[in-house]
Every structure is written in structure tokens, then in C-alpha cells.
Amino acid sequence: MKLIDGKATAQTIREELKTEVAALKDRLGRAPGLAVVLVGEDPASQVYVRNKIKACEDTGIVSKAFRPEASVSQAELEDLVRRLNADPELDGILVQLPLPRGLDSQRILDLIDPAKDVDGFHPVSMGRLTLGLPGLRPCTPAGVMELLRRYDIPTKGKKAVVVGRSNIVGKPMALLLAQPGVDATVTLCHSRTRDLAAECRQADILVAAIGKANFITADMIKDGAVVIDVGMNRTEKGLAGDCDFHAMKDKVAAITPVPGGVGPMTIAMLMVNTLAACRRRMGLES
Amino acid sequence: MKLIDGKATAQTIREELKTEVAALKDRLGRAPGLAVVLVGEDPASQVYVRNKIKACEDTGIVSKAFRPEASVSQAELEDLVRRLNADPELDGILVQLPLPRGLDSQRILDLIDPAKDVDGFHPVSMGRLTLGLPGLRPCTPAGVMELLRRYDIPTKGKKAVVVGRSNIVGKPMALLLAQPGVDATVTLCHSRTRDLAAECRQADILVAAIGKANFITADMIKDGAVVIDVGMNRTEKGLAGDCDFHAMKDKVAAITPVPGGVGPMTIAMLMVNTLAACRRRMGLES
Numbered sequence: 001m002k003l004i005d006g007k008a009t010a011q012t013i014r015e016e017l018k019t020e021v022a023a024l025k026d027r028l029g030r031a032p033g034l035a036v037v038l039v040g041e042d043p044a045s046q047v048y049v050r051n052k053i054k055a056c057e058d059t060g061i062v063s064k065a066f067r068p069e070a071s072v073s074q075a076e077l078e079d080l081v082r083r084l085n086a087d088p089e090l091d092g093i094l095v096q097l098p099l100p101r102g103l104d105s106q107r108i109l110d111l112i113d114p115a116k117d118v119d120g121f122h123p124v125s126m127g128r129l130t131l132g133l134p135g136l137r138p139c140t141p142a143g144v145m146e147l148l149r150r151y152d153i154p155t156k157g158k159k160a161v162v163v164g165r166s167n168i169v170g171k172p173m174a175l176l177l178a179q180p181g182v183d184a185t186v187t188l189c190h191s192r193t194r195d196l197a198a199e200c201r202q203a204d205i206l207v208a209a210i211g212k213a214n215f216i217t218a219d220m221i222k223d224g225a226v227v228i229d230v231g232m233n234r235t236e237k238g239l240a241g242d243c244d245f246h247a248m249k250d251k252v253a254a255i256t257p258v259p260g261g262v263g264p265m266t267i268a269m270l271m272v273n274t275l276a277a278c279r280r281r282m283g284l285e286s
Numbered sequence: 287m288k289l290i291d292g293k294a295t296a297q298t299i300r301e302e303l304k305t306e307v308a309a310l311k312d313r314l315g316r317a318p319g320l321a322v323v324l325v326g327e328d329p330a331s332q333v334y335v336r337n338k339i340k341a342c343e344d345t346g347i348v349s350k351a352f353r354p355e356a357s358v359s360q361a362e363l364e365d366l367v368r369r370l371n372a373d374p375e376l377d378g379i380l381v382q383l384p385l386p387r388g389l390d391s392q393r394i395l396d397l398i399d400p401a402k403d404v405d406g407f408h409p410v411s412m413g414r415l416t417l418g419l420p421g422l423r424p425c426t427p428a429g430v431m432e433l434l435r436r437y438d439i440p441t442k443g444k445k446a447v448v449v450g451r452s453n454i455v456g457k458p459m460a461l462l463l464a465q466p467g468v469d470a471t472v473t474l475c476h477s478r479t480r481d482l483a484a485e486c487r488q489a490d491i492l493v494a495a496i497g498k499a500n501f502i503t504a505d506m507i508k509d510g511a512v513v514i515d516v517g518m519n520r521t522e523k524g525l526a527g528d529c530d531f532h533a534m535k536d537k538v539a540a541i542t543p544v545p546g547g548v549g550p551m552t553i554a555m556l557m558v559n560t561l562a563a564c565r566r567r568m569g570l571e572s
Contacts, residue, residue, distance in 0.1 A: 106419070122413070123409070123410050123413030123414050123417060123419065124409050124410055124413055125413065126412075126413035126416045126417055127408070127409030127410055127411065127412035127413030127414075127416065128409050128413075129413075129416070130412045130413065130415070130416045130453070130457055130458075130461070131409060131412055131453050131457075132453065133392065133409065156478055157478050157479065157480040158480075159480070165464055165465075165466075167416070167417050167418065171416055171417075171461065171464075172416075174460075174474070175416070175457065178451055178457075178474050178476070179451075180451075183476070183478035185473065185474070185475050185476070185478075185479040185480065185485060186473065186474050187471065187472065187473040187474075188460070188464045188471070188472050188473075188474075189471050190464065190469070190471070192442055192443050192469035192471075193443065193471040194443040194444075194445070194471065199471060
């Protein structure tokens with residue numbers, strides 16, 4: 001069994017980025033800039049935002065934090081996004097989700113300039129992904145693709161099964177795996193799938209993005225499969241993935257641990273997206 | 287075996303639309319308007335455009351045809367699209383593809399106001415489809431969904447296999463079948479799929495959009511499957527679908543013929559989209 005070490009890979013990417021960011025800064029006279037918007041005081045969101053700001057510091061990207069109170073009005077938050085869109089030194093805008101009740105997330109996300117949509121959640125970004133056009137990709141599925149590439153995991157003609165049909169992971173993941181050049185045959189499973197175990201057992205590559213601790217058991221995995229676990233579930237025993245890592249680890253060809261698998265890659269890809277957005281906005285090749 | 291009669295269903299939809307268009311015309315003082323742009327003299331495109339204009343006439347939608355010569359420049363064609371975007375009496379804009387060589391289709395399609403994107407090919411339309419947001423859907427997969435609904439074909443928990451990963455059919459089709467409420471478990475197959483026959487044999491619902499006459503043979507179909515054939519291939523013996531209709535017709539639960547299956551639905555859904563675009567643009571519920 002090969003452990004797919006997302007933490008180490010993310011660190012490698014950060015080192016690569018450090019060099020690229022420095023070179024870009026020399027060329028442009030400024031570093032790429034990322035706006036991070038955190039509304040309210042949600043503790044989990046605060047941790048995520050802190051990690052993202054830390055990743056910016058590590059790579060040389062300038063982060064600017066905006067922290068409206070939970071009582072901010074829809075109109076005020078929309079005004080903030082418009083100001084960030086107009087700021088020439090900001091290349092990326094990240095609005096940490098979920099927003100407090102009463103705020104319309106979709107309207108906020110729709111307002112972000114697609115050129116600065118480093119989360120890849122804007123309809124234009126998602127449409128360009130679906131159409132196979134260049135653009136900013138959602139960070140988690142982009143991170144999974146990067147792990148597959150860097151670990152030389154073959155995908156062409158392989159059977160990939162994605163469990164979970166979220167907008168953030170499952171759907172873009174399925175589309176990325178099916179695109180020409182990647183060429184997996186992709187099955188998208190979800191809560192209404194009739195025989196999930198039978199579907200999973202067909203997978204050469206299984207991507208689990210369900211949000212239930214240890215939901216995918218060892219008997220649902222084909223011998224020699226590659227397992228990518230996107231789950232991050234709090235349990236009494238600590239963080240657990242969607243896959244029963246210990247039960248399946250001697251059966252698989254490769255697997256991501258939780259934590260230290262896909263999680264760190266998500267933040268690394270946010271940095272990659274911010275650099276790419278900066279290059280594209282400045283008219284450099286991306 | 288039940289024959290899924292797309293021609294009759296399309297006719298029913300046209301009749302329904304006629305009533306709705308007339309009511310909308312009474313309310314707005316004008317009928318919905320569709321701009322149809324045909325560049326050059328491609329004979330197949332001329333037939334398609336003629337059929338679309340005819341469908342407008344049948345349903346009471348006002349069509350306006352624009353026929354630039356094949357020598358039109360990119361800039362001139364873009365100007366035309368901008369004028370059509372600005373015309374308040376046009377609710378839909380259809381640019382017949384393929385465009386002659388030398389013209390950049392993607393830039394033209396990107397320029398169409400998403401509110402008027404009745405073909406559903408704009409990145410915003412495709413993104414909204416992927417995200418499960420309301421919007422204009424590509425006509426062919428929307429037509430397939432409409433056939434499944436009107437023929438009461440159950441989809442929840444069923445296994446759907448889509449063969450072909452085009453932007454116009456395969457990818458949006460897979461996404462529509464997987465969306466909540468439809469709830470099929472969807473496998474997207476393509477030219478790099480290793481064992482296509484084995485994938486197809488699992489299908490409760492098979493959608494073929496490959497473009498090769500009789501490519502899907504009877505032995506690739508499970509007994510009692512529902513087969514939707516999007517293919518339209520010219521052969522020596524006339525039009526043929528992607529599925530070997532005659533060989534599999536006694537094996538399936540239901541099947542679309544070619545011609546007379548999905549084809550007429552595509553044009554009917556273009557009319558549905560034009561009406562929906564009109565309603566939405568005029569601030570009426572869609």
C-alpha cells in the first residue's frame with residue numbers, strides 16, 4: 001500500500017509557489033493578492049480562514065482579511081464584494097462559507113468577478129469546467145487531480161466512482177475525471193444510489209465525499225483500488241474520513257489518510273488558483 | 287416494448303406552447319421573439335434553421351432570421367450578437383453551429399446574454415445546470431428529460447449510462463440525470479471507456495450520444511432497459527441512430543426510434559426555452 005501524502009505534496013507545492021510568487025512579484029512590482037472574507041464568528045470557519053491566511057504568508061501571497069459582523073446586511077456584503085472586485089491589487093476573492101442565516105450565499109458568489117473566483121464556485125467557473133474550457137477549478141477536486149498526477153496514478157480507461165454529488169466536490173470531481181486526457185469512466189453515486197457497495201466495488205479509483213465517518217467499508221473496495229478520501233468528520237476518537245482507513249489499508253494500492261490527505265491540498269490549490277488568477281489578470285500566460 | 291414517440295410528444299408540447307404563447311402575447315402585447323443566426327450556406331444547417339423557424343411559426347413565437355455570409359468577420363458577427371442582446375423584443379438568440387472556419391465559436395457563444403441563451407451552451411447556463419440552479423438547459427438533454435417524465439419512466443435509484451461526453455449532450459445529460467429529484471446513479475462513458483459493453487449492460491436507462499450508426503448492439507443492452515437514442519447518422523439505408531433498434535426492440539422496455547425520437551424534442555425544447563426566457567426577462571415566473 002502506498003500512502004498518498006497530501007500534507008507533503010501540499011508542502012512541495014507551496015515551495016514551488018514560493019519561487020513562482022517571488023518571480024511574479026519581481027515582474028509586476030507587487031505580489032498576488034487574496035481577499036479573505038469571513039462573516040461572523042463561526043469557530044470552524046475561523047480555523048479555515050486562519051489556515052488560508054497562513055498559507056498566503058508561507059507562499060508570499062498578500063492576504064487581506066475582511067471580517068464583517070454576523071449582523072451585516074446583504075446589501076453591505078454585496079457592496080464589499082463590489083469593492084473587492086474593483087481593487088486592482090486583489091487577484092482572488094474568497095468568501096468563507098457557510099454565511100450566517102439571512103444572507104443569500106448564491107447572490108454573493110454570483111457577484112464575485114469570475115476572473116477573481118479562486119474558489120471556483122461561480123457559475124461561470126463551473127460552466128467552464130463542465131465545458132472543458134480553461135478556468136479556475138474548485139480547490140478540493142483540483143487538489144485530488146493534482147495528487148493523482150503527482151503520484152502517477154493512471155486514469156485513462158480506469159473506472160472511477162465518485163460518492164457524493166455536492167457542488168463543491170462530487171460534481172466537479174466527476175467532470176474532471178471524465179475530461180479528455182484524464183479519460184476515466186466515471187460513475188457518480190449519492191444518497192439515492194441503490195446498491196452503493198456494488199458500485200464502489202467496481203472502482204479502480206474511488207473518491208469519497210459523503211461526510212459520514214467510516215461509511216465506506218473495506219468490503220466495498222476492490223483489491224488494488226486507489227482510494228481518495230475527501231471526508232473530514234469529527235468523531236469521539238478524533239478526525240475520521242469517509243473511508244475505514246485501517247480496515248482497507250492492506251487491500252488498496254494507494255490511499256489518502258485523514259487528516260493529511262486531501263485537506264492540505266485544498267488550501268494549496270487555493271494558492272495555485274490565486275497565482276493563476278493574478279497571471280491571467282495581468283495578461284501573462286496562465 | 288413501448289415506443290417512445292418523440293414526434294408525437296413534441297407535437298403535444300407545441301400545442302401546449304401555442305396556448306401559452308398566445309396568453310403571454312395578450313399579457314405583454316408582443317409574442318416571445320427568437321433570433322436565429324445562420325452564417326454561410328451549410329446545407330445541413332439550413333435544414334435545421336428552417337425547422338426551427340417553422341416551429342416558431344407553429345407555436346406563435348416570432349422568429350427573426352439573420353444570415354451573414356460565410357465571409358463575415360469575427361468582429362462583425364460579434365457586433366451582430368451585441369445588437370441582438372440589446373434588442374428588447376428578442377428573448378432568445380440562437381447561433382447555428384458549426385460556424386465556418388476562421389470564426390471563434392466560443393467567443394461568439396460567450397458573448398450571448400445568458401438571459402437569452404436558449405441553446406443553453408453559455409458557460410453561465412452550463413454552470414447553473416451543474417450547480418443545480420434554475421436556468422436554460424441545452425435542448426437535447428432537456429428533451430430527453432421531458433420524454434422520461436412524460437412516459438413516466440422511473441429514474442430514482444436507477445442506473446443510467448450515458449455514452450458520449452460532448453458538451454452539447456453527454457455531459458449535461460449525465461448531470462441532469464444525477465440531480466436531486468431525478469436521482470439516477472449515472473455513469474458517463476466515452477471513446478476511452480475500457481469495457482463499454484459491460485458498462486452498458488448495467489444500464490436501466492441508456493442514453494447513446496456517440497454519432498456512430500448502430501454502434502450499440504442488442505447484446506450490450508440489459509433485458510427491460512429503457513434506451514434513448516440521440517444519434518442521427520446518415521447511412522446508405524437512410525437515417526440511423528447509435529443503437530441497433532431492430533435487433534434490440536424486443537428486448538427493451540422502451541426505446542426511442544430514429545428518426546422521430548429525440549430529434550423533434552430538441553426543437554420543441556428550444557421553443558420551451560424561448561418562452562421561459564421571455565417570461566423571466568419580463569419578470570414573470572418561469
